[in-house]
Amino acid sequence: MQVWKEYIDQNKDRFLEELFTLLRIPSISADSAYKPDVARCAEAVKQSLIDAGVDKAEVCPTAGHPIVYAEKIISPSAPTVLVYGHYDVQPADPLELWHSGPFEPVVKDGKIYARGACDDKGQMFMHVKAFEVLSRTNTLACNVKFMIEGEEEVGSSNLGTFLEQNKELLKADIVLVSDTSMISMEHPSLETGLRGLAYMEVEVVGPNRDLHSGVYGGAVANPINILCNMIASLHDENNHITIPGFYSNVAEMSTSDREALNAAPFDLEAYKQDLGVKDVLGEKGYTTLERTGIRPTLDVNGIWGGYTGEGAKTVLPSKANAKISMRLVPHQSSQEIAGLFQKHFESIAPDSVSVKVTAHHGGEPVVTPTDSVAYKAAAKAIETAFGKSPIPTRGGGSIPIIALFEKVLGLKTVLMGFGLDNDNIHSPNEKYDVANYYKGIETIPYFHRYFAEMSN
Amino acid sequence: MQVWKEYIDQNKDRFLEELFTLLRIPSISADSAYKPDVARCAEAVKQSLIDAGVDKAEVCPTAGHPIVYAEKIISPSAPTVLVYGHYDVQPADPLELWHSGPFEPVVKDGKIYARGACDDKGQMFMHVKAFEVLSRTNTLACNVKFMIEGEEEVGSSNLGTFLEQNKELLKADIVLVSDTSMISMEHPSLETGLRGLAYMEVEVVGPNRDLHSGVYGGAVANPINILCNMIASLHDENNHITIPGFYSNVAEMSTSDREALNAAPFDLEAYKQDLGVKDVLGEKGYTTLERTGIRPTLDVNGIWGGYTGEGAKTVLPSKANAKISMRLVPHQSSQEIAGLFQKHFESIAPDSVSVKVTAHHGGEPVVTPTDSVAYKAAAKAIETAFGKSPIPTRGGGSIPIIALFEKVLGLKTVLMGFGLDNDNIHSPNEKYDVANYYKGIETIPYFHRYFAEMSN
Known part of the structure; x- marks a missing residue:
């Protein structure tokens, strides 16, 4: 879509600068000393959603850190996408290993260095900016709801209650989440499960x-x-x-599913070299991809x-x-x-x-279906933006709330992550490639369009 | 000796107050942040020796923390006792477990609470005060040399060089050390070995x-x-x-030696109760006394x-x-x-x-001979002061320098400790019983007297 491309091009620098503003807030949910920063971050997210064009946005208090809710309803008959993300981050220590301050974002060699750059402020904010693109170019095809929480890194302990209490408000057709990674820019992928x-x-x-x-x-x-x-x-x-x-x-995977999993591009020597280890170590009888994906x-x-x-x-x-x-x-x-x-x-x-x-x-562990309209819309969006169809993979990490979306709201989730495994999330020098950030903002509007088209 | 008893009685409170002054100095040798305190402590020890009546006292610099040397020579024909001790202490952490400040000594229920109260300021200072008793009552029977170091808790790394360089100065007949424990006031004991x-x-x-x-x-x-x-x-x-x-x-101990070792008064139930453990745990085939003494x-x-x-x-x-x-x-x-x-x-x-x-x-591990004049003098001194002859025991701790005394100076050591196993040395709430402090000051003069008598 030429109009999207132009809008993104014209606002590129601002999109990055606005992300930096969020990254400067040390919203560490695990450490009670940062409670005021977490609260400040919630307000900043709310304001960014208002600026992007939502009809309604609020900071909802919980027994722990607040949840930011926002929505833009274009039509009762349009499908509804519920975007989930989180604005809290992991603790930054060991501080002495960071090359630059964890809450002083910088771009170096095309990468944004900061705690939360990838997990999940950078990825969550792509959705805010993609929404802005759709909203400001009058091309919204779906209703959009945002639910951005502040306790993902400490187990989302109050989100379950929030879901239970807001079933009506959160009614949607799919949950869309960018909080995972893909294989590489050359090998875009979609995660079909989480541990x-x-x-x-x-x-x-x-x-x-x-x-x-x-x-x-x-x-x-x-x-x-x-x-x-x-x-x-x-x-x-x-x-x-x-x-x-x-x-x-x-659940033991079938031989054919294991073969498919192991067919994903993976270079063990490059993996070891990247980590600086002479050898990998894990459960006997399984490959590295299996050890991190299905075991x-x-x-x-x-x-x-x-x-x-x-x-x-x-x-x-x-x-x-x-x-x-x-x-x-x-x-x-x-x-x-x-x-x-x-x-x-x-x-x-x-x-x-x-x-x-x-x-x-x-x-709880989750598996997302690959035969759904939402998965197909996500795959087509990636194909359009990247020129390649995504490889289905199994992610090793956990997003505890995904299982609850299904249980409480009856909603499936699409895991459309744009991070890379070497983004150092939860580690010193967390980074997010600038190219991935913009690629995400470019891809997400296609999801909304295709999901609307395919849902009809 | 009535004259000693009277002198001690008259100066009791001052003896305690002077120890408190030393205990207030955080002379932690392991932590370089405390280097000035360690140096200050050496000066305080030197001054206390001068006040007690030595002829000569000096703070000798080393590559690490200084050594305090002092002496009182009464006659070239008298035997010479070299008193060894240390003025440095272990780190005090975890601080939150102390009932009172580690460097704010207090007496509670007849116990002096402070880091170093027992290990080794309290025990070392008994020798300074015992020397004062002998000196001020004109009853010195031996020449006395003091060598009080500041690196015992970090391996005495510079004392070996000091010994090598001062063989003449340190000439003596025996090394006398109070840096170990005895079974109890009711069961006085003398350690015959260290790990x-x-x-x-x-x-x-x-x-x-x-x-x-x-x-x-x-x-x-x-x-x-x-x-x-x-x-x-x-x-x-x-x-x-x-x-x-x-x-x-x-070295495997003979059956009879093991029997003798195990004959020492020891109540396993009381030991477990004191430590708050349901069971002890150690090498199969050995008793608790063997596990801490000879294994x-x-x-x-x-x-x-x-x-x-x-x-x-x-x-x-x-x-x-x-x-x-x-x-x-x-x-x-x-x-x-x-x-x-x-x-x-x-x-x-x-x-x-x-x-x-x-x-x-x-x-290095050491074993001290029980058939020597010095051991017999120590045993008789304890018998006189306690009314009971001491039980020979094997200590589990280490005083690395003891082996060097023999190797470099050719000197045997008597380990006349007055501490108790429950003194919490190296732990929070280190203590030293006031009674043991005074009992040590009372016992040590007898050692000097008997050692002089038996040496002739």
């Missing part, structure tokens, strides 16, 4: 105080050693997870205990802690796996320590 | 940056999981250490990696670290064990990570 998540925190307590490791060492259980033993025992020698019942509900995993996300300062301290600490998360696949249930983990972890603790297991947020 | 130490720091590096655990989890080695596996593999199911060659030079051990003193803040972060971190120390027994060598550890730890790392192993300070 679920169970995120646990464990504490192993030994003696009632820190002890001198000389006086007591060898006779009293050391909580760090015990925690290491317990964590090590969670995988067997083939990297299978040893929690009883963990695999019971895992459940268990990773320690953080561990701490004892003396971690400069020099040496001969302490036998009273306790040790870890954050441990599991990625889940269909048809595992987050709550059930959290329960199995807790039961197992408590059962393997020796008598010489006590163990406390708590669950952080979880999320 | 050695090898202290290592390890780093496991996986991918070249922190990764999103959803996108990469399951396919890329997680350094925390790998570190846990590696640490867990350092012990077998019987809690034997699996490092090849680790036990090669361990080598391996403990993780600190571990860190990934996200350790509030809430949940789904990171697959680039690296993980741990501090791991081993307590050694005769005739293990600290350097050899450090080498074996390094070689083994590097050998068990999978190809998917790289490993860096560095050694902190070490120390």
Whole structure:
């Protein structure tokens, strides 16, 4: 569409500058110290939607961080697209590894560097700008609703309630989300599934105080050693997870589906080189694409205990802690796996320590259908913008709320992500390619058009 | 000796107040931020020795923290006691677990609470005050030399050079040290051996940056999981250490010596209750007293990696670290064990990570003879002051320098400690019983007298 292209060209610099304004707000949802920034970010998102041409926009308070809702209804008979995204970001530490400030966005070598550049401010804001393009060129074909939350990085704990309380308001035909990645600009792809998540925190307590490791060492259980033993025992020698019942509900993929999955362009040597590792490591019997796409995993996300300062301290600490998360696949249930983990972890603790297991947020795995009108509209939009039809892939990450959209609102989701796996999301030097940002803004209007056309 | 008793009684409160002055100085040798405090503490120790009546006292600079040397020579024909102690202390963290400030000494329920109260300012200062008693009552029977260092808690790395360079100055007949513990006031004891130490720091590096655990989890080695596996593999199911060659030079104790060791008063139920643990844990085939006295051990003193803040972060971190120390027994060598550890730890790392192993300070195990004049003088001094002869025990801790006294100066050491195992040394709420402090000041003069008598 020439008119879209022209509008984007004329407003390119402003589109980038407006994203930068959002990226400068440290909307870290996990850390309560940033609560005012999260609130400020919600207001900024609302204002950007008003500026883009919505009829109505509001910041809706929740028990946690607020949700921004906005809508533009063009006709009761037009199909409705519900755009979901999030304006909160992951914590930025370790700060010392960032080349530039996490909340001081810069463009370097064609890439926007900032926390949230890709996940998800950059991708979410493409929808705001794509909507502006449609709105300002009078080419809207669908009704559009926006639901942009501030708790995605902490498990969307209040979005479920919001869905339940606003079923009428949120009525739509499809949920459209850009919070995932594609293979590359040369190999555009569409994700057809996401892993679920169970995120646990464990504490192993030994003696009632820190002890001198000389006086007591060898006779009293050391909580760090015990925690290491317990964590090590969670995988067997083939990297299978040893929690009883963990695999019971895992959907095994057919041979032909596995073949299709492994047919996606993937260069193992380039992958290893990019990560700087001599070898990959994972569950025996599965390829790297399978290990991250269709198999459940268990990773320690953080561990701490004892003396971690400069020099040496001969302490036998009273306790040790870890954050441990599991990625889940269909048809595992987050709550059930959290329960199995807790039961197992408590059962393997020796008598010489006590163990406390708590669950952080979880999320259910999802598979999105490839035969739906929405998927076909998304595929055609990508084909139009990229000149190539997208490869269906399975994503390793989790967006806990996707499963809830179906459960509460009865809505399917299209995962139209424009990120790249090397965008360093959740890591220092998160980036988003400027080209991908603009390509997203170019592609999204086609989705709206094709979805309207195909829905009739 | 009535005259000693009277002098102590008359100066009791001042003896305590003077110790408090020392305890108020945060002389943490491991943390370079406290370097000025360590220097200030050395000056304070020197001044206290001058005030107590030495002929000569000086603060001797080293490549690290200074050593305080002082002496009082009464006669060339009298035997010479070299008192060794240290004025540096362990770091005070975790600060939030202290009931009162670590450097704001208080007496509560008859106990002095402060970092260094027992280890070793309190015990070292007993010798300064005992010397004052002898000096001011004109009852010195031995020449006395003091060597009080500021790097014991970081491996005494510069004391060896000091010994080498001052062999003449340090000529003596025995080294007397109070930096260990006894069983209880009811069961006074003398330590006849100390464990050695090898202290290592390890780093496991996986991918070249922190990764999103959803996108990469399951396919890329997680350094925390790998570190846990590696640490867990350092012990077998019987809690034997699996490092090849680790036990090669361990001196096995005779059955009768083991029986004697186990005859010391020890109440396992009270021990467990004091520590708040349901069960003890250690090497199969050995008792708790053996596990802490005559067997080598391996403990993780600190571990860190990934996200350790509030809430949940789904990171697959680039690296993980741990501090791991081993307590050694005769005739293990600290350097050899450090080498074996390094070689083994590097050998068990999978190809998917790289490993860096560095050694902190070490120390050699020692055994002190019980048939020497000095040991007999110490035993008689304790018998006189406590009304009971001391039980010979084997200490689990390490004083790396003791082995060097013999190697460089040709001197044996008497370990006349007045601490208790529950003094929380190296832990929050370190304490030293006021009664033990005064009992030490009362006992030490007898050692000087008996050592002079028996030496003739």
